[in-house]
Amino acid sequence: MSEIAKNFGIDKALKDLGLNQDINKGTSTGMDFFSNGEVIESYSPVDGALIGKVKATTKEDYEKVITTAEKAFKEWRTMPAPQRGEVIRQFNDELRRLKEPLGKLVSYEMGKSYQEGLGEVQEMIDICDFAVGLSRQLHGLTMHSERPGHRMYEQYHPLGVVGIISAFNFPVAVWSWNTALAWVCGDACIWKGSEKTPLTSVACQNIAARVFSENGLPEGISCLITGDYKVGEMMTNDERVPLISATGSIRMGKIVAQAVAKRLGKSLLELGGNNAIIVTPDANIKNTVIGAVFGAVGTCGQRCTSTRRLIVHEDVYDKVKDAIVDAYKQIRIGNPLDENNHVGPLIDKDAVKNYQTALDKVVEEGGNILVEGGVLEGEGYESGCYVKPAIAEAENHYDIVQHETFGPVLYIMKYKGDVANALELQNGVRQGLSSAIMTNNLREAERFLSVEGSDCGIANVNIGTSGAEIGGAFGGEKETGGGRESGSDAWKIYMRRQTNTINYTTELPLAQGIKFDL
Known part of the structure; x- marks a missing residue:
């Protein structure tokens, strides 16, 4: 480890975050870490020094992740949203405790200032606070029916397994914008962080995995995969992942959008700005x-x-x-x-x-x-x-x-x-x-x-x-992709919307006054 890294306390930060200076496994379903792919070396742009290594995800590794996530979703979705919010609150407590080491790692691995590194972790803390409050406000509207003795309303249900692809420039904040909302909405998440900042991804997964495990929750609610665009394509082409949230370049976004649209999935794109x-x-x-x-x-x-x-x-x-x-x-x-x-x-x-x-x-x-x-x-x-x-x-x-x-x-x-x-x-x-x-x-x-x-x-x-x-929805129009992350009502894309009509009479009147007598 370089003198700059030692003087800044990177060795202690890695230890506090559960990372090895040798090889870390970049695939995880929670407490279970495994990887059989090539080794990715993470060098700091600050001084060019090697920080650590992470093993990438193979197709076989990914298959284990997605099947585990699907199974976990079926249990996680049944937990009342306020209880899910309590788990996120505990995750947030860990982020507060580890704000300094995680901020240091973000700064050293990505190259942004230490103040910006701490600020990025603060964004994680803020969105978790938002998600905890949201856990009691996942509400739909009630509408007046045109038919006597009928009640109409809408409700939101968990969507499924959400795939998250994030970029190097905000290696942890953008993941949290998505995953905090997706978790409180009852979804399981699979995250492919940037291969340029793989250690911060493993660090975040370590924190989340520990919290879910301590709450007796199954493997698969928080998952991690690591690698280049080929690993991302495993998710974008997978019909078992109903929503892909992708942050990055316009070129990448167009590829993701086409792949997801081809299978009629949903995509949330937050791409370039000018x-x-x-x-x-x-x-x-x-x-x-x-x-x-x-x-x-x-x-x-x-x-x-x-x-x-x-x-x-x-x-x-x-x-x-x-x-x-x-x-x-x-x-x-x-x-x-x-x-x-x-x-x-x-x-x-x-x-x-x-x-x-x-x-x-x-x-x-x-x-x-x-x-x-x-x-x-x-x-x-x-x-x-x-x-x-x-x-x-x-x-x-x-x-x-x-x-x-x-x-x-x-x-x-x-x-x-x-x-x-x-x-x-x-x-x-x-x-x-x-x-x-x-x-x-x-x-x-x-x-x-x-x-x-x-x-x-x-x-x-x-x-x-x-x-x-x-607090506000984050995203843009035109080639920026049209997606919205973070606050306001951005949570709705992580859920499936359902309109309900209940007839509590002994008759069966049809909408629009249609007569159909038998």
């Missing part, structure tokens, strides 16, 4: 700079809600541009475990190549680099994953601007006249996740939020695009 902040003449420039800079460079630009585009009115364009460029000069890049640094590394060298390609392409298409990018070398940057956040003046129609670059590249562009012109630019991409407007003009703010405004699933006023609370 998020913009509109800055009007009435904006608070100081707050704009804070929101835009954090949105663009936080997590090294690897959030699906990261700010990719800054659309600024011509009257304040130079002022905003100069302020943003000055702010970038203050950014400290380095070890994310050091709380003095703002920006850590990209996840791996493939991400670095994509970042470099984006900068080359924006110049080829006519863009003007305002803040130079580049790969950092030398002491502290040995992993080869540290890059400089860059800013380029660009046009919205550039091909590279139309595509999401998963890294710290911010495109700044100008709009003229009415805010409607800015909205046309903002909405003029294929993605529709997060959006924001900076303005103190009530009419502009309300226009932005109206039916003629932002076409994104998230629309913010006077805050940035990045970061969301668990």
Whole structure:
């Protein structure tokens, strides 16, 4: 283990989370861990050091998982929802107890700052709190029947086995958004975490498995599989998994959607974003700079809600541009475990190549680099994953601007006249996740939020695009996939909806007044 890891207490964190520094089994139905696939090595983008190894899932391993999950679902669904909520409360207690070691592992394995690692675990805690309350509110509506002596209502039943595919950038939070709700709804879950952050997946499964076991519950309610896209395809093509929740790239989402639709299953897709902040003449420039800079460079630009585009009115364009460029000069890049640094590394060298390609392409298409990018070398940057956040003046129609670059590249562009012109630019991409407007003009703010405004699933006023609370439904439109996770009524997709009509008379009147006499 590297000196950085030792100094940060990663060895103790691994021990606290039940992980081996040698080989961990990446397939589990609960307390039973097994794997017969290839060994995946997890290297930290912080310093390039090997953290640990995880064995991947084979087809035979997966078959054991799905059959165990199906069996467990039949028992779990019969437990009253408030009792399921109590189990989730206990799981949440364990998350609170292990917040520090899990936050450290998230930070070291993924490369985000330690504060962001702790924040991600806090999201897990928050969604579990939400799920516990939800356990007494899984209610449907009651409707008035047109027929005398009849009662109509709807109810929600557990759906079945839910497959969850999550990405490296939020290696634990997105799983919890899905699994906390699915569990309280009475579903069993199979999770395929990212092969780039396999140790955090095993750590979470260790916590969940222990809680379910201590409550005398069967194997299979919380399951884990590990590997690349081929392992994910085992779930997406499996008719025994009625719902697939997938978070990741648009390319991945299209493949998942087609596979699940082919078997008429349900999919919940939370895919890429190409998020913009509109800055009007009435904006608070100081707050704009804070929101835009954090949105663009936080997590090294690897959030699906990261700010990719800054659309600024011509009257304040130079002022905003100069302020943003000055702010970038203050950014400290380095070890994310050091709380003095703002920006850590990209996840791996493939991400670095994509970042470099984006900068080359924006110049080829006519863009003007305002803040130079580049790969950092030398002491502290040995992993080869540290890059400089860059800013380029660009046009919205550039091909590279139309595509999401998963890294710290911010495109700044100008709009003229009415805010409607800015909205046309903002909405003029294929993605529709997060959006924001900076303005103190009530009419502009309300226009932005109206039916003629932002076409994104998230629309913010006077805050940035990045970061969301668990109480609201999270997701977006267009190529972002249309799915919703986390709060509000997102729980409904994890259940099957049933309409009930009860006749408590001695007659049998038909709907719509139809007569059918025998």
